[in-house]
Amino acid sequence: MLVAGARPNYMKIAPIYWAITDGDRRDFDVELVHTGQHYDATLSGDFFRDLELPQPSVNLGVGSGSHAAQTAAVMERFEKVVLEKRPDVVVVVGDVNSTLACALVVPKLAYDETGKRPLLVHVEAGLRSRDRTMPEEINRVLTDAVSDVLFTTCRDGTENLLAEGVPLYRIHFVGNPMIDSMRRCAARADGAVLRDLGLEGRPFALCTLHRPSNVDRAEVLAEILGTLQEIGAQMPVLLPLHPRTRERIRRFGLQERVASLARPGHEAPARGLLALEPLSYLEMLAMLQAARCVLTDSGGIQEETTALGVPCVTLRDNTERPVTISEGTNVLGGTTRNGILAALATARAKGAKGARVPELWDGRAGVRIVEALARLGAR
Numbered sequence: 001m002l003v004a005g006a007r008p009n010y011m012k013i014a015p016i017y018w019a020i021t022d023g024d025r026r027d028f029d030v031e032l033v034h035t036g037q038h039y040d041a042t043l044s045g046d047f048f049r050d051l052e053l054p055q056p057s058v059n060l061g062v063g064s065g066s067h068a069a070q071t072a073a074v075m076e077r078f079e080k081v082v083l084e085k086r087p088d089v090v091v092v093v094g095d096v097n098s099t100l101a102c103a104l105v106v107p108k109l110a111y112d113e114t115g116k117r118p119l120l121v122h123v124e125a126g127l128r129s130r131d132r133t134m135p136e137e138i139n140r141v142l143t144d145a146v147s148d149v150l151f152t153t154c155r156d157g158t159e160n161l162l163a164e165g166v167p168l169y170r171i172h173f174v175g176n177p178m179i180d181s182m183r184r185c186a187a188r189a190d191g192a193v194l195r196d197l198g199l200e201g202r203p204f205a206l207c208t209l210h211r212p213s214n215v216d217r218a219e220v221l222a223e224i225l226g227t228l229q230e231i232g233a234q235m236p237v238l239l240p241l242h243p244r245t246r247e248r249i250r251r252f253g254l255q256e257r258v259a260s261l262a263r264p265g266h267e268a269p270a271r272g273l274l275a276l277e278p279l280s281y282l283e284m285l286a287m288l289q290a291a292r293c294v295l296t297d298s299g300g301i302q303e304e305t306t307a308l309g310v311p312c313v314t315l316r317d318n319t320e321r322p323v324t325i326s327e328g329t330n331v332l333g334g335t336t337r338n339g340i341l342a343a344l345a346t347a348r349a350k351g352a353k354g355a356r357v358p359e360l361w362d363g364r365a366g367v368r369i370v371e372a373l374a375r376l377g378a379r
């Protein structure tokens with residue numbers, strides 16, 4: 001049973017699904033479950049289409065809510081599904097609330113009086129920002145603490161788990177499934193957005209922003225938007241807007257800092273901070289491939305830019321993905337004007353020198369995961 005709940009999850013379950021179906025592995029039956037944490041087509045259904053995944057057979061339909069309400073709703077509904085479907089293995093991915101909620105259900109279940117229960121597998125285990133004010137960090141630490149099998153994307157993930165007392169035999173360094181998805185879909189990247197906006201062959205910066213720590217406080221959001229406007233004086237900064245960020249810009253009266261671009265047929269001006277509707281996965285890939293530089297508070301985009309060799313400034317003071325800094329194109333910029341501008345200069349110099357793609361980010365993580373599960377007898 002492969003579980004997804006929110007936007008960054010789909011690209012992590014897809015490579016496992018493909019490894020089973022492409023490899024014609026009849027020793028596995030797959031069931032896709034969606035918790036419904038994300039429900040808008042642009043944050044959910046469209047991704048299944050772009051990744052050529054079937055729609056999930058179960059959608060728990062939990063929707064939005066406080067952390068506690070959302071986590072509790074997933075737990076209650078997911079327990080019923082597991083008891084009904086009786087999977088041998090439950091795979092959770094990443095660090096969203098749905099990941100933790102489903103993980104907490106599994107170890108306390110029993111199918112019968114022998115205590116039989118599914119194996120709990122966490123993909124993208126061991127990442128640590130060491131910033132416990134991030135909800136995702138709580139989700140990572142707790143999910144790893146209750147998982148039976150932990151698949152890591154990088155060696156520091158394995159080291160973090162060992163330092164927390166996870167026995168080595170539970171940990172498998174398999175590489176990064178997010179990069180599997182990116183490589184597989186690269187040829188289908190959808191450049192329509194670049195054509196619609198007249199951006200083909202022109203320099204532009206791409207920005208994504210959605211962390212509560214960046215968008216929920218007026219003064220922090222205002223400083224970031226002001227800095228993006230400053231960068232936008234040199235080349236257009238394209239900002240596809242997460243619904244949360246759009247709402248906060250309106251609530252804090254910051255609309256005049258951002259020009260809205262309607263597509264299609266609305267050519268991007270040579271300068272400015274330009275908001276877009278959320279992009280599909282294939283559109284985002286085309287934008288990432290073509291961008292001169294990227295500014296983001298997303299985890300996945302730090303990894304995708306490193307794999308593509310595109311300079312990236314992370315709009316945070318820390319990252320759970322340090323390999324993107326030590327080997328890749330990523331630089332921490334924080335959230336102040338001076339920090340962001342200095343990091344942008346460093347990232348562009350780093351990108352020009354050429355960065356390394358981290359070990360095992362080679363498009364085969366999904367295959368390694370399925371092979372490891374088969375070896376564990378999880379079928």
Ligand code: UD1
Nearest residue numbers: 006007008037038039040043064096097098135136243244
């Ligand atoms: C969640 C994840 C975050 C991930 C991000 C990717 C947690 C704690 N956070 O944050 O790690 O990087 O997804 O997008 O799990 N909303 C919609 N439509 C939707 C879903 C949400 O409009 O389909 C709006 C609602 O107003 C909602 C808000 O976005 O309250 C936040 O959604 P939520 O899923 O709680 O968190 P994200 O900020 O998306």
